[in-house]
Amino acid sequence: MKSDKKLIDENGKRLDGRGPDQLRNIKIEAGVLHRADGSCYLEWGGNKVIAAVYGPREAIPKHTQNPLKAIVKARYNMAAFSVDDRKRPGPDRRSQEISKVTSEALEKIVLTDQFPRAAIDVNIEVLDAEAGTRCAGLTAAGVALADAGIPMRDIPVACAAGKIGAENNDGMFSGGFVVLDLGKEEDNFGNADLPIAIAPRTNDIILLQMDGHLTFDEFEHALDLAMKGCQEISKLQKEALLRRYKSDVEVEE
Amino acid sequence: MTISPVIKQEHLYKLVEQGKRADGRQFNQYRPITIEPGIISKAEGSARVRIGNTQVIAGIKMSIGDPYPDTPDSGVITTAAELIPLASPDFEAGPPDQQTIELARVVDRGIRESEVIDLGKLCIIPGEKIWIIFIDIHIIDYDGNLFDAASLAALAALFNAKVPITQLMPMLEKIKEQYPDAAGYLQEHPEDYPLPLRDPPISCTFVKFNNAIVVDPSIDEQDIAEARITVATDPKGDIRAMQKGLKGSFTADEIKKIIKDSVINGSDIRKILKESVGT
Numbered sequence: 001m002k003s004d005k006k007l008i009d010e011n012g013k014r015l016d017g018r019g020p021d022q023l024r025n026i027k028i029e030a031g032v033l034h035r036a037d038g039s040c041y042l043e044w045g046g047n048k049v050i051a052a053v054y055g056p057r058e059a060i061p062k063h064t065q066n067p068l069k070a071i072v073k074a075r076y077n078m079a080a081f082s083v084d085d086r087k088r089p090g091p092d093r094r095s096q097e098i099s100k101v102t103s104e105a106l107e108k109i110v111l112t113d114q115f116p117r118a119a120i121d122v123n124i125e126v127l128d129a130e131a132g133t134r135c136a137g138l139t140a141a142g143v144a145l146a147d148a149g150i151p152m153r154d155i156p157v158a159c160a161a162g163k164i165g166a167e168n169n170d171g172m173f174s175g176g177f178v179v180l181d182l183g184k185e186e187d188n189f190g191n192a193d194l195p196i197a198i199a200p201r202t203n204d205i206i207l208l209q210m211d212g213h214l215t216f217d218e219f220e221h222a223l224d225l226a227m228k229g230c231q232e233i234s235k236l237q238k239e240a241l242l243r244r245y246k247s248d249v250e251v252e253e
Numbered sequence: 254m255t256i257s258p259v260i261k262q263e264h265l266y267k268l269v270e271q272g273k274r275a276d277g278r279q280f281n282q283y284r285p286i287t288i289e290p291g292i293i294s295k296a297e298g299s300a301r302v303r304i305g306n307t308q309v310i311a312g313i314k315m316s317i318g319d320p321y322p323d324t325p326d327s328g329v330i331t332t333a334a335e336l337i338p339l340a341s342p343d344f345e346a347g348p349p350d351q352q353t354i355e356l357a358r359v360v361d362r363g364i365r366e367s368e369v370i371d372l373g374k375l376c377i378i379p380g381e382k383i384w385i386i387f388i389d390i391h392i393i394d395y396d397g398n399l400f401d402a403a404s405l406a407a408l409a410a411l412f413n414a415k416v417p418i419t420q421l422m423p424m425l426e427k428i429k430e431q432y433p434d435a436a437g438y439l440q441e442h443p444e445d446y447p448l449p450l451r452d453p454p455i456s457c458t459f460v461k462f463n464n465a466i467v468v469d470p471s472i473d474e475q476d477i478a479e480a481r482i483t484v485a486t487d488p489k490g491d492i493r494a495m496q497k498g499l500k501g502s503f504t505a506d507e508i509k510k511i512i513k514d515s516v517i518n519g520s521d522i523r524k525i526l527k528e529s530v531g532t
Binding site: 033034036046057082083085090091123125127129 | 312314333335338340391
């Protein structure tokens with residue numbers, strides 16, 4: 001993971017001009033699909049994702065049903081044209097893993113005991129990928145679940161922090177900056193990536209993954225940054241939902 | 254058949270007897286069509302097509318590969334469709350089923366056999382290196398008539414596509430070392446250039462139920478259809494591809510009328526395509 005590229009300068013300015021604690025631009029639109037029960041389109045830097053929710057509906061195949069509560073089945077899928085070298089269609093090991101940890105994160109948030117034997121299907125489709133698609137996907141899924149009217153404890157939101165610009169001498173890292181929301185080069189040539197998802201009202205962590213190299217202090221800093229990022233994005237999620245339903249509310253009044 | 258389609262069927266049957274459709278359209282009238290090209294930055298070409306509530310995204314990726322032995326001087330096209338569970342409660346994850354494969358093959362034939370792409374111009378070294386074009390079609394929202402939406406999205410994405418010379422320059426340089434002949438190709442094409450395309454044929458799909466024939470079926474019309482036919486016609490009004498589906502039948506006169514309606518609708522759609530991709 002060596003790179004000659006300087007990902008961050010002395011003043012903490014990053015390749016794309018962002019400061020260390022700045023997010024890329026995020027655009028969220030709720031209710032974009034006609035057929036799905038709930039949906040969301042989200043742009044996050046160069047990422048474009050769509051999430052669609054179907055359910056609660058009968059869980060099929062039957063043996064997957066839980067007689068006491070609903071199951072949440074997230075499916076993360078990348079379009080063949082979403083990456084530089086065409087990706088073979090269909091699930092690979094990476095997307096299966098992301099689907100699993102996303103399902104588990106969402107299952108914690110949804111009030112599943114209200115719908116025994118049911119499934120809530122969350123389809124996340126990555127149309128354009130540029131670092132951080134799992135966070136973008138989960139954030140879109142949160143809005144789509146709310147748009148579908150699925151009862152939840154909170155609206156889940158995800159964001160990553162990481163470390164870039166450290167000197168790597170035979171695996172011994174020194175220096176480096178902890179930054180929010182890694183961009184493409186930062187993801188490829190950075191030193192660590194820490195995506196998390198939280199329930200923003202309580203700050204409970206519902207998804208956490210990490211790869212690379214962080215000291216304990218750097219981890220604390222990165223986690224703090226990612227949490228703040230999540231809170232910022234949480235506001236955008238709520239604004240998107242409000243835009244979608246404001247006119248309906250006004251008509252009802 | 255469940256109860257609700259029976260009720261829907263009776264309703265739609267009654268309407269067509271009075272010359273009407275559920276959404277107020279004429280029998281030979283399409284739903285509104287919009288085309289947005291260039292929406293995916295990672296793709297060499299892309300487009301989103303909406304026909305009513307049906308929404309399809311097509312993306313083009315290109316890579317350098319080896320030609321087939323029987324066509325050593327021609328580029329290669331590969332078309333795949335994904336009916337992802339995002340688009341409809343009835344679509345399931347997993348390997349492509351028959352419906353998906355028929356869709357991809359009909360779109361592929363419409364592009365391949367009509368020679369929209371001048372494949373002869375996608376050769377880098379005859380017999381050795383050619384361009385491979387991957388057309389991937391994602392159904393995002395399903396409200397009927399995937400054939401026309403998918404074909405149109407594939408065409409719009411092709412017109413939006415650029416051959417990625419700059420991006421693949423390191424690979425092209427390597428090819429040049431191996432085959433000095435490649436210098437000629439690189440001299441002619443020093444940077445990204447649009448795909449060599451001809452005026453395309455446009456597909457129009459019709460379904461028949463209760464002795465009425467309607468164009469651009471909505472999902473309810475498609476669900477009760479007895480027979481379906483897709484006709485692709487070119488700018489001269491000639492027929493370039495056809496595919497009949499489902500268990501019902503058409504008379505010869507019906508087919509002739511359908512072809513005439515295809516030419517009229519096709520020329521309107523071709524206008525929308527050209528305006529949106531700017532050719």
